[in-house]
Amino acid sequence: MSEDRRLDVLRAIVEDYVHTHEPVGSRVLVERHNLGVSPATIRNDMAALEDAGYIAQPHTSAGRVPTDKGYRLFVDRLSTVKPLSAPERRAIQAFLEEAVDLDDVVDRSVRLLAQLTHQVAVVQYPSLRRSALRHLELVPVGERRLLVVIITDNGRVEQRVLELDEPVAEHVVPELRARLNATAAGKRLVDLPEPLSRMTKAFAVSEQPLVQRVIRAVEDTLAEATEERIVMAGTANLARSGTDFTGTIRPVLEALEEQVVLLRLLTEMAEDSAGVTVRIGRENEHAGLAETSIVAAGYGADDEPVARIGSLGPTRMDYAGTIASVRAVARYLSRILAQ
């Protein structure tokens, strides 16, 4: 009983099942994929694969279905990612290049990915952590409020209203703004805290509380806003015909509404690897996602991704195709942002 053929069988099962959405039996297996052996032989292999936990049968006398473990093996060792066709690539690039705006780029990316994969697409906004500060704006809003606007070099704009204990002296704001920009502009956001806190001393003692307050607000905003926003598209694909989760789609929708869940998920996946990562079924510890898989990839500089994009669908998904799409979109997205 050759080990190689067993893996071939697993691959065939996965591919067939993904295609038909029905448990696959030994007969159709030898018919559709031309393995040069008889159904009986396949049956032996299948029994072995089942013992090893790669496949399972929903009930006696039905075909086999891959388990999470089976998909995992398939993804890790058996699938060949088929690159997108040249026209597809051109279309992607053209579509993304029409974007006028960071928001627009992100929006287009997520829609594009949803359409390419026929699944739910998720795009995380570029993290503020790696980017540099372009400009910092302070705008007095009423007597005791200060609007802090942070503009980064990749075009993201963050805002925050700051409530002050006491009114701001009029002349302080322009000075503070000027100094802040002088010390902070052009620096990477991670490198900011230290020079900022040193800056306090340059002010009169009476003004130091205010200055510190503002600086802390800036730091907070940066910290909070980091990896905070997510956009999503293609939720309707969850309900598309043939995509019946054995359960309902409700828990999935619930999980998707909790952006926190998604963010944590993406972050965890980022830790696993900077490239394309796949989480399959129960590998997601979130209960609602027990029957879904996520394919994610970082974008931004290759070595230091700035955020992630992902595609989410039933465990029974076209991994090869999804991986190809996710990778392609991530790549073009990186290229656009590099400008």
Add this chain to the structure above:
Amino acid sequence: MSEDRRLDVLRAIVEDYVHTHEPVGSRVLVERHNLGVSPATIRNDMAALEDAGYIAQPHTSAGRVPTDKGYRLFVDRLSTVKPLSAPERRAIQAFLEEAVDLDDVVDRSVRLLAQLTHQVAVVQYPSLRRSALRHLELVPVGERRLLVVIITDNGRVEQRVLELDEPVAEHVVPELRARLNATAAGKRLVDLPEPLSRMTKAFAVSEQPLVQRVIRAVEDTLAEATEERIVMAGTANLARSGTDFTGTIRPVLEALEEQVVLLRLLTEMAEDSAGVTVRIGRENEHAGLAETSIVAAGYGADDEPVARIGSLGPTRMDYAGTIASVRAVARYLSRILAQ
């Protein structure tokens, strides 16, 4: 055959059906609602109501179900909006008041409404049209790009990157920014175009093309951003048990993803009335929403609402409760924003 009782019967049918989700027959009708007559009498009334198109039976020998027309009559004339309880009101107010930010207010509102109605909630961002300009910021981004940031008095921040034909002269930007703010700050956005265009003359002839370009960009941004953004919550409620649309939820999800559809819908409903408006089933011309109803209300100043919120669910929804919730949230939202 009294006209009054016929309407009572219709009301009873709607209430029962909304409650049980099952076609309601003459017997249970007289049992549950104590109409003082016999089932046979009710049957005559039901026949009349059916002839008039207010109710229908899914198949012979099943109970009756309200039609869109029936719900419409119910909403317009038969339902009594039950105001929320005092604790509920307090909870709403407290929850919304914790918000730190315009984004936060909107986010909290939409989640709150989704939870109150157990449906999909939609909140439109405050229109820029009615609000005034607080501050206008120009930030050079690279050689030929200018980031325009518009801050309104209700805390909304809009941004736009402007691509220029030729490099900007360094000294122009501060001057332009100063003049822009001098002429525009504090004015209502609708009133801006005229003074802005007059402003051009104040600059040297050589700079006028740039100035005009920027001004046009500002105007465009305002025009585009107006009523553009929408947030949504509670899509998972579409899939909640007992809420089976006769069709699938897919078309609904698709409609919800098309923000344009929702925006147009809300705008149309705003034209109908500034207060609470209800669209029932096929009254929505969008095909995907043929089995859903939307309850919407404006918020902001009573006379001149600044945007709308809405709750969307199956036609078979608790109209009285939903209307009460939508109205309450709109009211508290208005109050918060008035500060």
Add this chain to the structure above:
DNA sequence: ATGTGGCACTCTCAGCGTCCGAGTGCCAAT
């Protein structure tokens, strides 16, 4: 004119038994 009881009629749906076919596991033979 309006309400009521009675009654025949219709139709859905749940339950049940049957049967077919797909698929398996095992074994003896190659």
Add this chain to the structure above:
DNA sequence: ATTGGCACTCGGACGCTGAGAGTGCCACAT
């Protein structure tokens, strides 16, 4: 190690039936 053969299992489709819900109508009462 592979294969053909064979008995076995089980789910799902099919068809039938009976119960129950609900209606429409009619004759009668008020």
